[in-house]
Structures are given as structure tokens and as C-alpha cells.
Amino acid sequence: MQKSIKKITPYLFILPWIIGFLVFTLGPLIFSLIMSFYNWSLTGKPQFVGFGNYIEMFTIDKQFSKSLIISLKYAAVFVPLNMAIALFLAMLIAQPVKHTKIFRTIFYIPSVISGVAVSIIWSWILNSDYGILNYLLSLLGIKGPKWLVDPGYAILAVIIASAFGVGSMMLIFYTDIKGIPSTLYEAASLDGASSFRQFFSITLPLITPTLLFNLITSIISSFQQVTLVMLLTGGGPLKSTYFYGLYTYNNAFKHHKLGYASANAWVMFVIILILTMLVFRTSSSWVFYQSENAKNKKRRKP
Amino acid sequence: MHLSKKTKFIIYFILILFTIYFTAPFIYMVFSAFKTEAEAIAYPPKFLPSKWHFENFINAWNSQPFGTYLFNSILVTVLTTLGQVISCSLVAYGFARFEFRGRDILFMILMATMMIPWDVTMIPQYMEFNMFGWINTLKPLIVPAWFGSAYYIFLMRQFLLSVPKDFEEAARIDGANAFQIYLKVFMPILKPSLILVAVLNMITVWNDYLGPLIFLQERNKYTLALGLAAFKGVHSTKIIPMLCITIIMIIPPVLTFIFSGKHIVESTGGGVK
Numbered sequence: 001m002q003k004s005i006k007k008i009t010p011y012l013f014i015l016p017w018i019i020g021f022l023v024f025t026l027g028p029l030i031f032s033l034i035m036s037f038y039n040w041s042l043t044g045k046p047q048f049v050g051f052g053n054y055i056e057m058f059t060i061d062k063q064f065s066k067s068l069i070i071s072l073k074y075a076a077v078f079v080p081l082n083m084a085i086a087l088f089l090a091m092l093i094a095q096p097v098k099h100t101k102i103f104r105t106i107f108y109i110p111s112v113i114s115g116v117a118v119s120i121i122w123s124w125i126l127n128s129d130y131g132i133l134n135y136l137l138s139l140l141g142i143k144g145p146k147w148l149v150d151p152g153y154a155i156l157a158v159i160i161a162s163a164f165g166v167g168s169m170m171l172i173f174y175t176d177i178k179g180i181p182s183t184l185y186e187a188a189s190l191d192g193a194s195s196f197r198q199f200f201s202i203t204l205p206l207i208t209p210t211l212l213f214n215l216i217t218s219i220i221s222s223f224q225q226v227t228l229v230m231l232l233t234g235g236g237p238l239k240s241t242y243f244y245g246l247y248t249y250n251n252a253f254k255h256h257k258l259g260y261a262s263a264n265a266w267v268m269f270v271i272i273l274i275l276t277m278l279v280f281r282t283s284s285s286w287v288f289y290q291s292e293n294a295k296n297k298k299r300r301k302p
Numbered sequence: 303m304h305l306s307k308k309t310k311f312i313i314y315f316i317l318i319l320f321t322i323y324f325t326a327p328f329i330y331m332v333f334s335a336f337k338t339e340a341e342a343i344a345y346p347p348k349f350l351p352s353k354w355h356f357e358n359f360i361n362a363w364n365s366q367p368f369g370t371y372l373f374n375s376i377l378v379t380v381l382t383t384l385g386q387v388i389s390c391s392l393v394a395y396g397f398a399r400f401e402f403r404g405r406d407i408l409f410m411i412l413m414a415t416m417m418i419p420w421d422v423t424m425i426p427q428y429m430e431f432n433m434f435g436w437i438n439t440l441k442p443l444i445v446p447a448w449f450g451s452a453y454y455i456f457l458m459r460q461f462l463l464s465v466p467k468d469f470e471e472a473a474r475i476d477g478a479n480a481f482q483i484y485l486k487v488f489m490p491i492l493k494p495s496l497i498l499v500a501v502l503n504m505i506t507v508w509n510d511y512l513g514p515l516i517f518l519q520e521r522n523k524y525t526l527a528l529g530l531a532a533f534k535g536v537h538s539t540k541i542i543p544m545l546c547i548t549i550i551m552i553i554p555p556v557l558t559f560i561f562s563g564k565h566i567v568e569s570t571g572g573g574v575k
Contacts, residue, residue: 007402009400009480010396010400010401010402010405011396011402012396013392013393013395013396013400013480013484014392014393014396014397014408016389016392016393016448016449016450017389017393017412017449017450017455018408019449020389020446020448020449020450021411021412021415021449023430023449024423024427024446024449025415025418025423027426027430028422028423028425028426028427028430029418029422029423029426031426031429032422032423032425032426035425035426089320092313092316092317092320093317095305095313096305097305097310097313097314103317103320103321104567105559105560105563106321106324106325107320107321107324108559108563108566109324109556109559109560110324112505112509112555112556112558112559113509113552113555113556114508114509114510114511114527114530114551114552114555115509115511116509116511116527116528116530116531116534116548116551117509117530117548117551117552119534120530120534120544120545120548121327121328121331121548122327124331124541124544124545125327125330129343129345130342130343130344130345130347132330132347135345135346135347164324164327167324171566171567174567175567220417220419223419224419224420224421226512227511227512231511231531231534245421248421249421249512252424252425252428253428253516258425258429261425262422262425262426264421265419265421265422265424265425266422268419268421268422269418269419269421269422272417272419273417276417
């Protein structure tokens with residue numbers, strides 16, 4: 001009796017997650033896959049259509065590929081740009097100068113703000129009639145574009161507004177850079193390596209695991225970007241920012257095509273899986289893992 | 303490591319440039335919130351209001367049931383935070399301090415769930431909550447938090463793994479059972495992790511827009527984020543009230559971060575490797 005209680009104890013501790021996983025993740029996951037083979041509206045009886053939804057997406061529905069391309073374009077620009085800025089800022093605040101703590105806080109704060117607030121702030125700043133940004137540009141003699149009205153610039157506006165939250169990724173890079181033993185740099189300095197050289201030979205290789213982590217999480221999140229476009233541009237003008245996430249959301253909750261939207265979501269899931277796998281595949285050639293021993297030591301440090 | 307004066311100057315220069323990018327929108331917003339509507343949309347824009355209209359905030363707040371929205375937001379934030387802290391610490395303790403069959407496989411599944419886009423589960427979840435009769439209540443926003451969240455469980459487990467293996471031995475010899483050990487031995491030392499998870503959850507839930515958008519329908523159930531977004535839809539021509547509410551809305555997460563920043567900074571990235 002005693003023994004069997006001991007045996008089930010750990011399962012009792014993880015039980016909340018197991019229930020949550022079954023009810024809120026696995027169940028819905030399977031159900032959404034099933035739904036994707038149905039013509040399923042909010043009212044009325046679901047109709048089995050086989051691969052009909054998927055066929056419709058790839059052959060009839062022009063918006064599918066358009067939205068997919070918009071999201072891919074956004075990810076292709078935003079992910080590397082955001083990572084580069086995050087790493088650059090992390091390197092800056094990791095320098096041995098005073099007041100870096102204050103700068104760290106300032107840079108991080110915009111990323112704790114709601115997407116709703118960010119969209120209101122930026123739609124006001126980017127306003128083409130009275131927005132401050134175009135005014136400042138005009139002082140420099142540049143005629144600012146009609147950010148949110150011009151289909152050619154709206155996606156750039158979304159990128160500018162999302163880059164506002166670069167702080168969270170900066171912080172991840174920062175803690176990692178701070179964890180690099182200073183003896184490595186000292187040794188390199190003695191050997192006469194410039195700080196430029198030190199960055200590429202010490203810092204960059206040592207943070208490649210973090211680089212990989214940030215790359216994957218930001219690919220995933222940029223594909224799911226909905227809130228900001230919904231509120232900043234509403235997908236427009238002329239559907240130029242009709243991101244894939246918004247397309248899926250609208251199919252589900254605006255057009256009530258639940259089966260079709262489920263198929264949309266599954267295509268997104270598969271794309272994310274493929275991209276992640278590709279990144280992992282290539283990672284062995286560019287991600288540098290320290291020896292198991294060194295890694296454990298580092299982890300134990302508070 | 304020492305930097306030359308010139309390098310230091312360049313570093314500060316760039317730091318200040320970015321400081322302007324990150325702070326100027328807020329500063330300008332705060333000043334503008336006190337302007338009149340005409341002044342706010344005047345071109346060329348003026349930086350400071352000619353007269354400070356403090357009543358802007360009161361008028362904005364009273365133009366919609368923002369008190370109700372605020373109450374709902376606080377309710378959801380507090381109850382989810384409580385749920386996450388309790389459930390995640392239990393689960394993390396189970397994963398970190400026991401050896402049992404299927405543990406590693408289950409943990410891998412837990413990690414994998416972080417990759418599932420929300421879009422895939424949102425539709426069945428909507429139907430599920432509809433079946434429970436939970437649509438247009440705050441329950442869909444609160445209840446799932448009581449079953450843990452993969453990322454938070456992961457953060458706490460990492461922390462618990464760093465505690466030496468024989469840490470609970472003394473308590474065990476004294477006859478304490480697993481739950482007592484969790485409560486008396488691990489809760490106190492888990493404190494930094496608990497605070498981190500609480501802060502991360504508070505900020506996330508307070509800011510959440512899509513959840514409330516899907517699950518809530520009537521205004522008296524709205525959270526502040528949803529209320530503000532709805533306000534934007536109605537008042538897109540009136541900028542001042544929107545700025546006022548936006549300022550009110552961003553104060554709690556900013557203060558939370560400033561007072562707990564240390565925990566966030568020290569714990570971020572710890573889990574990456």
C-alpha cells in the first residue's frame with residue numbers, strides 16, 4: 001500500500017498539467033485536425049469534404065497564397081532585423097560603462113506593453129496628417145510616406161511598431177553574453193585581438209545556442225502575429241498587411257468557416273514545423289555547444 | 303576591461319539615440335494627453351500643451367464603463383496568476399524531484415506544446431467553452447491557467463534541478479511526505495521563480511487581447527485591453543481620450559517590471575540552453 005502510494009505520487013504532482021494538456025491542447029489539436037476535413041459552420045450540420053478545404057486553399061482561394069506570402073515576407077524582414085537590433089543592444093549594455101542598468105530598463109519597457117497600446121501609440125505617431133514622425137522627417141527635408149494608407153508602406157509600419165518590443169529578445173542575449181567568462185576576453189586581449197575580432201571569435205560562437213533559440217521562437221511568433229495588424233492596419237490598405245494569422249482568424253470568427261480556418265491553421269502549423277526542422281538541421285553546422293561539463297557548471301551559477 | 307574615452311563616447315551616443323526611440327513616444331504621448339483635441343491634431347505638432355487639461359483623464363475614463371473593464375482585468379490577472387503559481391510549481395516539482403516512468407517523454411511533450419500555434423487550438427477551444435456555457439464569461443480566460451503553462455513549468459523545473467539532490471533528505475528522514483516537502487522545503491527556496499512566473503503571467507494576461515476578443519461578447523465582461531481596442535474602433539477620430547486610457551493601461555505593467563526587473567533579468571535566458 002505504502003509502496004503504491006509512493007509510486008503514484010509524482011503523477012499526482014504533474015496531474016494538473018496532464019489534465020490541462022488533454023483538455024486544452026491535445027483534445028483541441030486532434031479535433032481541429034478532424035474539423036479541417038469538414039465544411040463546418042457555426043450553425044448547421046458539419047459536412048465531410050475530405051481534402052476539399054486543402055484543395056480549395058491551394059487552387060481556388062487566391063487570398064491564401066497572398067496572405068502566406070505577406071507573412072513570409074514579414075518574417076523574412078522582421079526576424080533577422082529584430083535579432084540584429086536585439087544583439088546589438090545587448091552588446092551595448094554589456095559593455096563596461098556606467099548606467100547600463102538604466103538603459104537596460106528603458107530598452108525593455110516597451111516590450112511589457114500591450115499590443116493594443118502599441119498599436120494606438122504607433123497609429124498616432126505614424127498618422128500621415130498630423131503624425132509627429134512625418135513632421136520630424138519634414139524637418140530633415142524628407143517627405144514622409146502615408147504610412148498606414150499607402151499599401152507599399154503599411155507593412156513597414158507594422159515592422160517599425162513590432163520592433164518596439166525588441167527588448168525581450170535583447171534581454172535573453174544580454175544574460176547570455178554576461179555569462180561568458182571574462183578570462184576568455186582577457187586572454188584574447190593579451191594575444192592582441194581587437195574587440196571586433198573578439199566579438200566574432202568569442203562572443204558570437206558562444207551565444208549560437210541562444211541565437212538558435214531566438215531564431216526559432218521569433219519565426220513562430222512572427223507567423224502568429226495578429227493583434228498588431230488587426231489594430232494597426234486591420235489588414236489593409238488593400239489587404240497589403242493581411243497577415244496569415246489574421247486571414248485564419250477572420251475565416252474562423254468573421255466568416256464562420258470553422259472547418260476551413262482549421263485547415264488554414266494546420267497549414268501554418270506544418271510550415272512552422274518544417275521551418276523549425278530546417279533550422280535545426282542546419283544548426284549542427286553553426287551552433288557551437290560547449291562541452292557537457294562546462295554547460296552544467298554554467299547552469300548551476302545563480 | 304577598459305575602454306578608451308572615444309569608444310565610451312560612441313557607446314553612450316548610440317545608447318542615447320536608442321533611448322530616444324524607446325522613450326520619446328511615451329513622453330510625447332503623456333504631454334499630448336493633456337492637450338485639447340484641436341491641439342493634438344494640429345500641424346505642425348506642438349510638443350507641450352498650451353494649457354494642461356487634467357480633466358481629459360476623467361472625461362475619458364467616464365466615457366465608457368472603464369471601471370468595469372478595470373475590475374475584470376484585475377480579476378482575471380489575479381486569479382490566473384494564483385493558478386499559474388500553484389499549478390506550475392506542483393508540476394515542476396513533480397518533474398524535477400522524482401524519477402518515474404515516462405517522465406522524460408512527458409516532459410518532451412510539454413516542451414513540444416510550446417511550438418503549437420494558438421491558431422490551431424483556438425477554434426476547438428472556442429467550441430469547447432461554448433459547450434461548457436462559458437462564452438461571454440471570464441472563465442475561459444481564468445480556468446486554463448490553473449492547469450499550468452509549459453513555459454512557466456519549464457522555468458521552475460530548471461530552477462528546481464539546480465537544487466542539490468539530497469536537499470530534502472533531512473525532511474524525508476523526519477517523516478515528511480512528498481507534499482509536505484514541496485510546501486515546507488521547496489516553496490521557500492522557489493520564491494524567486496514564483497515571483498518571476500507571477501510577473502510574467504501578470505504582464506501577459508493584463509495585455510492579452512485575442513483571448514478576450516474571442517471569448518467575451520458583452521461590454522460588461524470586457525477587460526481593459528479589449529475595452530480600449532473597442533474604444534479605438536468607435537473613437538478613431540478622437541485621439542485624446544484614447545491616449546489617456548492608453549497611459550492608464552500601460553502603468554501597471556511598467557511599474558510591475560520596474561519593481562521586479564531584477565528577477566526578470568536574472569532569470570531570463572537561464573532556460574535557453
